[in-house]
Every structure is written in structure tokens, then in C-alpha cells.
Amino acid sequence: MPVIEVTNLHKEYGRVTAVDDVSFSVEPGEIFGILGPNGAGKTTTVECISGLRAADGGSVRVLGLDPVADRDELHQTVGVQLQEAGLPDKLQVREVMRLFASFYRDPADIDVLLRRLGLAGKAQARYKKLSGGQKQRLAIALALVGNPRVVILDELTTGLDPHARRETWGLVEQVRDQGVTVLLVTHFMEEAERLCDRLALIDRGRVVAVDTPAGLAERTGGGQRMRFRPSAPVSDAELLALPEVETVTRHGAQIELAGTSQLVQAVTSLLARSQIIAEGLRVEQTSLDDAFVSLTSHMETAKEN
Numbered sequence: 601m602p603v604i605e606v607t608n609l610h611k612e613y614g615r616v617t618a619v620d621d622v623s624f625s626v627e628p629g630e631i632f633g634i635l636g637p638n639g640a641g642k643t644t645t646v647e648c649i650s651g652l653r654a655a656d657g658g659s660v661r662v663l664g665l666d667p668v669a670d671r672d673e674l675h676q677t678v679g680v681q682l683q684e685a686g687l688p689d690k691l692q693v694r695e696v697m698r699l700f701a702s703f704y705r706d707p708a709d710i711d712v713l714l715r716r717l718g719l720a721g722k723a724q725a726r727y728k729k730l731s732g733g734q735k736q737r738l739a740i741a742l743a744l745v746g747n748p749r750v751v752i753l754d755e756l757t758t759g760l761d762p763h764a765r766r767e768t769w770g771l772v773e774q775v776r777d778q779g780v781t782v783l784l785v786t787h788f789m790e791e792a793e794r795l796c797d798r799l800a801l802i803d804r805g806r807v808v809a810v811d812t813p814a815g816l817a818e819r820t821g822g823g824q825r826m827r828f829r830p831s832a833p834v835s836d837a838e839l840l841a842l843p844e845v846e847t848v849t850r851h852g853a854q855i856e857l858a859g860t861s862q863l864v865q866a867v868t869s870l871l872a873r874s875q876i877i878a879e880g881l882r883v884e885q886t887s888l889d890d891a892f893v894s895l896t897s898h899m900e901t902a903k904e905n
């Protein structure tokens with residue numbers, strides 16, 4: 601049974617349709633990502649899942665519970681990462697943890713959790729003295745303090761430097777490895793690619809695709825691009841005669857090719873047969889970035905499909 605099941609979710613703010621028609625389900629033990637451009641409806645969707653907002657249409661079930669009708673029960677089993685605002689500056693880290701732990705029937709051991717999140721040395725520090733990365737780690741600790749079965753993390757690493765971001769990713773993987781299902785809202789392709797087992801790509805309040813990061817990247821063709829300087833002349837006609845080559849562009853001595861997933865293999869064999877060396881060779885795969893741009897900028901086409 602899915603841990604989270606969202607079916608035809610619809611939510612309006614006055615005349616703005618924030619979530620038009622969103623459906624997806626999250627399986628136990630997954631890190632499931634929600635990815636999409638600004639204003640796509642990601643936050644509204646997770647707010648409906650965590651019971652912070654009531655939907656105008658459709659249904660949401662989390663561990664079989666209705667997030668609005670069963671709100672108290674839901675809060676015992678679902679941890680939500682709060683945005684950094686809202687915590688009193690003067691409270692110490694351990695005091696904040698104690699306060700949050702008091703809301704739960706079966707809270708985690710605070711010291712163990714602080715140690716796991718690398719905050720043991722900051723237990724006496726006031727909230728306002730924490731760095732951005734430490735505040736984010738505290739936000740994760742607070743989401744975990746009730747020993748939840750599901751944790752919802754929204755814009756987890758926004759504002760963090762690359763080092764702190766990677767550290768936080770490691771923490772999220774540890775959380776998943778302990779059997780907690782993770783729902784993650786993100787703007788960062790690298791984060792989605794590294795962390796998520798599956799992703800829902802949302803645009804203008806609708807799900808454009810649900811797939812693994814690699815599956816999404818493949819939808820844009822799964823192609824390859826390569827750039828090199830041939831050690832001896834090679835003609836466009838010779839290159840275009842290969843079925844794997846789609847386009848040839850020249851930048852001075854450099855040749856840029858785009859084509860199928862077999863492009864590099866086909867071109868390097870052709871060059872090898874003529875004893876030509878591909879100098880300064882650079883190869884790129886189609887990425888999740890490409891999928892994001894192509895799937896979200898062709899929304900009208902996606903809607904018709």
C-alpha cells in the first residue's frame with residue numbers, strides 16, 4: 601500500500617489555481633521528489649499532504665489517514681520540516697528540541713538525534729547563533745523528533761553552500777536508510793538526481809511526468825553530445841552518414857556533434873578506422889536539467905498528450 605496517495609488534488613487561492621489536477625503515490629521507503637518551476641504548486645501540494653491546508657477537490661491519504669479530518673493522528677506519524685522562520689531566537693537548541701518532543705507520544709532520544717545530526721556541540725547554543733547549515737540540520741532534527749514514519753522536507757538545502765548541501769543530502773539518505781519515507785520538494789536538479797528514487801515533475805498545477813531521474817532524462821531522447829578537434833580532416837558528409845549523428849556544428853577546428861545514445865561509440869570507431877584522433881574530447885549526456893526545461897516549457901503539448 602502506498603504511504604502517500606494524492607488523487608486529482610485541486611486547490612485555489614481566490615482566482616489563482618495553485619494546484620489544478622495532481623495525482624501521484626509514494627511507496628514505503630522511497631525518497632520521492634517534487635520538482636518544478638517557481639509557482640508550479642509544489643508547496644501548496646505538500647501543505648495539503650501535511651494537513652496545513654484543506655484541498656478544494658480530490659483526495660489525499662497519508663498512511664491511510666485524511667490529513668485534515670485525522671490531523672492529530674497524522675501529526676504523530678508525519679514529520680514536517682518547518683521553514684526557518686518561527687523559532688524564537690533566544691531558545692537554545694536543546695530547549696527547542698524538548699519543546700517539540702513534548703508534542704509527541706513516542707519522541708526520539710534528543711541527545712541521540714542531536715549527535716546524529718552533528719549538533720551535539722550546539723545543544724546549548726541559542727537559535728540565532730546557528731549558521732544556515734546548522735539551522736537546516738535543526739529543522740531536520742525537529743521533523744524527526746516524533747519518530748515519524750514519513751518526513752516532508754520543503755526546500756531543504758536552499759541557501760546552503762555546496763559543502764553543507766552535500767552534508768544534508770547524506771543526512772536525508774541516513775533517514776531513508778532507517779526506514780522513513782521521505783517526500784522532498786526541491787529546485788535543484790543535482791539534488792533530485794542524487795537523492796530521489798522517483799520524481800513528480802509539476803508545472804502550472806499539473807503533473808507532467810512521474811519517473812526515476814534517469815527515466816526523466818531519457819524522455820528527452822537519452823542522447824549524447826560530443827566535442828573534439830580531429831587530428832586530420834573529416835568531412836560533415838562522413839559524419840552525417842552515420843545513423844547515430846543528428847547534427848554537426850563547427851567552431852573553428854572544433855567539431856560539435858549531437859545524436860543518439862550510441863553517438864560516441866559510432867564516431868570514435870569511424871575516426872579510428874581513418875586513424876584520426878579525437879583531441880580534447882568532451883562528452884555530455886542528456887540530463888535531468890534538459891528534461892526539466894523541455895517538459896516544463898512545452899506544457900501545452902504535454903497537456904494535449
Ligand SMILES: Nc1ncnc2c1ncn2[C@@H]1O[C@H](COP(=O)(O)OP(=O)(O)OP(=O)(O)O)[C@@H](O)[C@H]1O
Pocket residue numbers: 613616617618619636637638639640641642643644645
Ligand atoms: N497564500 C496564497 N495566496 C494566494 N496565492 C498563493 C498563495 N500561496 C501560493 N499562491 C500562488 O499559488 C501558486 C502556486 O504556489 P506554490 O507556492 O504552491 O508554488 P511552488 O511550486 O511551491 O513555488 P516556488 O517554487 O516558487 O516556491 C502561485 O501562483 C502562487 O503565487
